[in-house]
Amino acid sequence: MAENGIPDEYLDGYARILAAVAPTGRRLTRDELLARREMGERAAEAGFGLRALVGAHLASARTHWPVTAAPGTRDGAASTDSVLAAIEQAVDAFAEGYERAQRLAVRQEVAARREFIDDLLYGRSDLGRLAERAERFGLRLSYEHAVAVAEGAVPYDEEDAVPRSVERALNGRFGDRDVLLTTKTGRLVCIAPGDQAEVLAYFAKQAFAATDGGRVAIGRPRPGVGGVVQSYEEALNVLDLAERLDLDDPVLHAADLLVYPVLTRDRQAMTELVLSALGPLEAARGGARPLIETLTVYFDAGCVAAEAARRLSLSVRALTYRLERIHKLTGADPADPVHRYTLQTAVIGARLMDWPAKSF
Numbered sequence: 001m002a003e004n005g006i007p008d009e010y011l012d013g014y015a016r017i018l019a020a021v022a023p024t025g026r027r028l029t030r031d032e033l034l035a036r037r038e039m040g041e042r043a044a045e046a047g048f049g050l051r052a053l054v055g056a057h058l059a060s061a062r063t064h065w066p067v068t069a070a071p072g073t074r075d076g077a078a079s080t081d082s083v084l085a086a087i088e089q090a091v092d093a094f095a096e097g098y099e100r101a102q103r104l105a106v107r108q109e110v111a112a113r114r115e116f117i118d119d120l121l122y123g124r125s126d127l128g129r130l131a132e133r134a135e136r137f138g139l140r141l142s143y144e145h146a147v148a149v150a151e152g153a154v155p156y157d158e159e160d161a162v163p164r165s166v167e168r169a170l171n172g173r174f175g176d177r178d179v180l181l182t183t184k185t186g187r188l189v190c191i192a193p194g195d196q197a198e199v200l201a202y203f204a205k206q207a208f209a210a211t212d213g214g215r216v217a218i219g220r221p222r223p224g225v226g227g228v229v230q231s232y233e234e235a236l237n238v239l240d241l242a243e244r245l246d247l248d249d250p251v252l253h254a255a256d257l258l259v260y261p262v263l264t265r266d267r268q269a270m271t272e273l274v275l276s277a278l279g280p281l282e283a284a285r286g287g288a289r290p291l292i293e294t295l296t297v298y299f300d301a302g303c304v305a306a307e308a309a310r311r312l313s314l315s316v317r318a319l320t321y322r323l324e325r326i327h328k329l330t331g332a333d334p335a336d337p338v339h340r341y342t343l344q345t346a347v348i349g350a351r352l353m354d355w356p357a358k359s360f
Contacts, residue, residue, distance in 0.1 A: 008054035015064035022066035040097025144194030152211030156188025194221025277346035
């Protein structure tokens, strides 16, 4: 065993190289350099640290320092210079092989992580095998997990500054909490235990800041391997919903928006409701869109005419005229609680299905 706990096998041939190079001052041959690179690769694969390996090489050089001076030199000065040059070449080649092996290991690890994330979020691969692989990346899929997804103005990759800054913030706040942060299709994805809502809340805060005001959706906690997929898909659906409904909240929880999937589950019924309740608005001058926007703002303002008029940059009289026009065309009065629910549900359906821009 060499010094620093490094086995002698990783120094095999090193002393012979020094002894061979010192008398002539020649450079290491291609085969000698190749042998040192291969030795460095093997040492990296075995898990030894580069610092300890370099230290072992220097210690071995002291132990096996050649003492024969080159012909025609005085006091062995040329021999010392030759040995130092040989040490430099040998250690450099060894370190090159070591770093090459490490880069390959990192690429393989990144590829394995990406493959695992793809399988996990798409529900591919054998579930038992997927659970085993998850432990390698800090997840125990036998428990409940929830998924948060953040999107910004631009797509992100794992190596970008935004996800890295969010990851540093999470690690600094929570340390090792069985949390996986990654990216998928340009979005930030955070998977955390379902009973640790504070982790996803903090992720949402950091992601919102790092993406300069991006939107974050949080799926509900779900058990098992398939639960991660379900929570992830819920979060994606919420982001899609937020875009179609133009929701302003920066952080949206799937649990708070369950009414919308219910409303759209029967598309045929919703289509019939939209056409029945709002179809007559297409006869208005300018079409149905301005009046649907009026209803949207009116309902969002809690049916307070003054607030709705302010948001639409209209006078209260102009807003009242529009509401009366809607009443006349549809037969439903937006101010009447009985009619209001039908109109509001139809407006939600129209926004979800992008009607009247897209015809049924």
